[in-house]
Amino acid sequence: MSFYTSLNGMKNAQTSLGVIAHNISNSETYGFKRSRTEFSEIVAGSALTNPRMIQGIGASVKSITQNFALGPxxxxxxxxxxxxxxxxxxxxxxxxxxxxxxxxxxxxxxxxxxxxxxxxxxxxxxxxxxxxxxxxxxxxxxxxxxxxxxxxxxxxxxxxxxxxxxxxxxxxxxxxxxxxxxxxxxxxxxxxxxxxxxxxxxxxxxxxxxxxxxxxxxxxxxxxxALERSNVDIAEELVGLITAQRNFQANAKAIDTATQISQTVINLRT
Structure with a gap:
């Protein structure tokens, strides 16, 4: 399960990177409004599941929300x-x-x-x-x-x-x-x-x-x-870019760790 949880995390980070890249590429587009990616937690459990034992199974993209704040x-x-x-x-x-x-x-x-x-x-x-x-x-x-x-x-x-x-x-x-x-x-x-x-x-x-x-x-x-410029803040987008990159790397590392654990279990000798 950890493989798919981390894989979803990588896909989410990729979506976030795409949104940020779109914002940055339109930083000089008149009237453009920036967007942000919002995520939500995914959990799975039945009516018989102990609520203290419900395990999360990752996150999904909830929405790509537009920000209509006034630009310069x-x-x-x-x-x-x-x-x-x-x-x-x-x-x-x-x-x-x-x-x-x-x-x-x-x-x-x-x-x-x-x-x-x-x-x-x-x-x-x-x-x-x-x-x-x-x-x-x-x-x-x-x-x-x-x-x-x-x-x-x-x-x-x-x-x-x-x-x-x-x-x-x-x-x-x-x-x-x-x-x-x-x-x-x-x-x-x-x-x-x-x-x-x-x-x-x-x-x-x-x-x-x-x-x-x-x-x-x-x-x-x-x-x-006069013209209204894009409301994209380059500094804010660059911080988001670093965060999304770290998120992607962390999920990739989680997959690598899960692979090593699986390999260790497979190689066990009785």
Whole structure:
């Protein structure tokens, strides 16, 4: 039994090493959230087993839990670089299948159609607003900046304020609000499913997304001209790396010891 107990320990250490390696490799990924490996004890016993004689049979990976703590905020100066200074996720629409994705990576740009898109081409979602920038509904729509205003003046720039109102500027000096950034929150964000490119999808574990405007209720404000960096702490990850390595070595040593004991028993002479 000790062979399999230690073998499970080695597999668990390998899983932990993989998670740590993934964290370290994404230490420069904007909007990335680190994960940690959590383990649970395994015991086996029947109703007739003396509770003082129940022997543990190792450990298993209980979960790989995401940590959504706020990462460092880096100033960039670009109007379409957005950081959420608090809770919430940017809501985007996938460019490939139209699914709804959530992200903390606020590096947005304009595409040829006037849409505000992420680096993956996913379209940022906005609430509708009136001429004064007040939200008028909760139906989400793609962020799209008209190339010309009603007077025929050309588009020259865009600004986003701390409550998420996106305003387009035109050559005649006019500024027109086109929508307000829609943030999403979840009752259990650790239940979100990673899909790559610092994007997540909602699941049954995370619950339904609740949408709101930045700076209201539980939703964080927006900081334009800034990006949220990865929340990976390299020093902490290196300590975890050493711990996982020692764990792996200890379990390997336990297997080696069990092998020697078995060999000794086999070689006994009567």
């Amino acid at each position: 905020v880096e100033q960039t100066g670009s109007a379409l670089d957005l950081a959420i200074t608090g809770d919430g996720f940017f809501t985007t629409r996938s460019a490939t299948d139209g699914s709804t994705l959530y992200t903390r990576a606020g590096s947005f740009t304009l595409n040829g159609n006037g849409n505000i898109v992420s680096n993956s081409g996913n379209r940022l979602q906005l609430f509708p607003v009136d001429a004064n920038g007040q939200v008028t509904g909760n139906t989400l729509a793609d962020a799209n900046l008209p190339p010309q205003n009603a007077a025929g003046s050309e588009f020259v720039g865009v600004t986003i304020d701390d409550v998420g109102v996106v305003s387009a500027s035109y050559a005649d000096g006019s500024v027109e609000p086109v929508g307000a950034v829609a943030l999403a929150t979840f009752i259990a964000p650790t239940g979100l499913k990673k899909v790559g490119d610092a994007n997540w999808e909602g699941t049954g574990l995370s619950g339904q997304a609740a949408y709101g405007s930045p700076g209201t209720g539980a939703y964080g404000s927006l900081l334009s001209g």
